[in-house]
Amino acid sequence: GESVGLHLPTLSVQEGDNSIINCAYSNSASDYFIWYKQESGKGPQFIIDIRSNMDKRQGQRVTVLLNKTVKHLSLQIAATQPGDSAVYFCAENLTRRGKLQFGAGTQVVVTP
């Protein structure tokens, strides 16, 4: 998993398995969280978001879980595919108006 501001961990996943990427956030007042995917040489791409009045949100093959009690966020990717190989960042919105604080990221490597 990752924590805001620390080193970049790597998650190696076999194709077809489920991936779980973890993130610990720092500010208990944050009320909006986003997961981004960044492929090599590209900008971050929005995956899914969740507001603090929810504890789970599902998208296409992705699920985000939010545990406010322990300030923990996770991204689950179902049936991981080679195209899922990328760095995944969680971000928290501290004060609205587009200002985001990012975690250091997790490198996901999908193996055949």
Add this chain to the structure above:
Amino acid sequence: NAGVTQTPKFQVLKTGQSMTLQCAQDMNHEYMSWYRQDPGMGLRLIHYSVGAGITDQGEVPNGYNVSRSTTEDFPLRLLSAAPSQTSVYFCASSPRRLATGTHEMNTEAFFGQGTRLTVV
């Protein structure tokens, strides 16, 4: 729909040179931001703007200036480049959305493809 467009994609500067990184968005977003990304680290906020004519500092503003004369454009200026400014720079924009009444909602940011800057 182009989204967020950054130019140039690559740039090499000598220490002390100045340059402007361009950012334009065609989504009519009120909020725009500049981030830098260094190896093994997440993105760090440099400057941001909540609308034309309004800018403010982020986490790492030193050595950078910004202006926002139009909704579409948010250039980032390096007045005297230093090797410590070698990084990948991302511009982002976000829409302003209101929930019921006037309560402002948080919204996601849309990113450009980045400018890779090397200062030698």
